[in-house]
Amino acid sequence: MTLKLHNFFRSSSSTRVRVALRLKSVPFDYVPYVLRNGETRRKPFLDLNPAALVPALELEDGRVLTQSLAIIEWLDETHPAPPLLPADAYGRARVRALAQTIACEIHPLNNLRVLQHLGQTFGADEAAQARWFEHWVTTSFDAIETSLARDPETGAFCHGDTPGLADICLYAQAWNNRRFSIDTSRWPVIDGIFRRLDAIAAFRDAAPDRQPDAA
């Protein structure tokens, strides 16, 4: 028995968990879902996660973890090497806040079900959905760029010279941005970090284009 990752290649939150599993060298079975077909909104997936969202990590005893940041913190606690959070409380708070600025302020506004709901409710066409997507990316990437540029804790990566939880979220979001042709080079500090992450196999191999269900 190994861990089963119920996920979708293009899902940014799925990408986060794939990176963390690879950084920790934890093997897992890849179980893909097609979100546009509604596969996560019906059984058997709803029994795994009533919130109908990927990723869901099925443990060896059948219990299921949901929400990418909660899954990654669980991985970090149960497989401590290499650590994904700093050793000090302030550093952990800083890294978690950067991660949550992406995971709470960008991604939830821009995932597939929200874009679909904008279309159904306000008649937002593809161009309007793309403007909505870019608005929320720009709002938070501008803020993150300012924080990273001024904070002495920023190094080669978001916090020092070792990739961690914030880098995982940043990397997955930058991949998501590409779908809407948002060029990360508008944010030079973020872009430098992204390029360094993209050279690390655990990140690159977890990216959407290298997954078995990639189109």
Place this chain on the structure above:
Amino acid sequence: MTLKLHNFFRSSSSTRVRVALRLKSVPFDYVPYVLRNGETRRKPFLDLNPAALVPALELEDGRVLTQSLAIIEWLDETHPAPPLLPADAYGRARVRALAQTIACEIHPLNNLRVLQHLGQTFGADEAAQARWFEHWVTTSFDAIETSLARDPETGAFCHGDTPGLADICLYAQAWNNRRFSIDTSRWPVIDGIFRRLDAIAAFRDAAPDRQPDAA
């Protein structure tokens, strides 16, 4: 010197941090902002948090923590009693996932700047904004109700019989729902937990209506 909580009485993420500070019996100075006036989108607040979002917790040495869940985890690490997360890794993952289902899937879609943006971009009037708000609350509260009702770990509160991080998010969200006349009694397990939380002074005294800047 004490901690300074930069916040807004009605902000759901501010309410979360107020509850956590009170549960930990940590004194703090209350620094209010008027969100509708744009006070958090200009200096001096932008120097505290370039993301222009409350809450921000200013530490005694001048460093600033942002993002409510990151702040609460910091509080839990630096002031361990009473704990806001279970002792076991699975329990912590379950509580964090419940908290994030509110903090990532409901709140970011429904905060003031998003409702304003819907008005500016799609001409959403108050009624349309209220339907949008209710849609995302219902989507995630339905899922949380299902999880709480079936999970053996659910007790008097979200996880066992001691209030923790998930309860803090649930309590703040239920207060937020009231502004849009969403009756939490539609979800009986959630409603029971909310009523028990509302009888605890640390929760009740942190609610929006008891803050110095309440209208």
